[in-house]
Amino acid sequence: MKKLVLIALLFTAIQIQANSAVSVDRTTTKEYLINNGYSKQISDSVNVSKARALGEEYYTEDELKLLRDSKPKKFWRRLYNYFDPAAEDYSFYHHDTRFEPHYTDL
Secondary structure: OHHHHHHHHHHHHHHHHHHOOOOHHHHOOHHHHHHOOOOHHHHHHHHHHHHHHHOOOOOOHHHHHHHOOOHHHHHHHHHHHHHOOOOOOOOOOOOOOOOOOOHHHO
16 A cells, blocks of 8 residues: 555646746647637736736737738728727737827726
8 A cells, every 4th residue: 555655646746847847938838728728818918017017019910911901901900990999909919008198098
């Protein structure tokens, strides 16, 4: 019986060491976060924070799709986003902090 408990503790200790060997860079990748149950928005937010810390620009897939739209479509989307405060315009990720109030703070 003691040997069985010892073997079970050994296998548990081996698994703990294997899980602790994952680096921070690997745990903050988009694929790792989505595969471990986090949402797409959380993975985008983590990658935006990482890019800000490194001084880089980061755009999500949805933002890149919106940037490639034609000018009339961009105009109508911006007009719709102005009148509908619940519409997603991705300004949360790229919002510059200002000390004075601005109409984009609404």
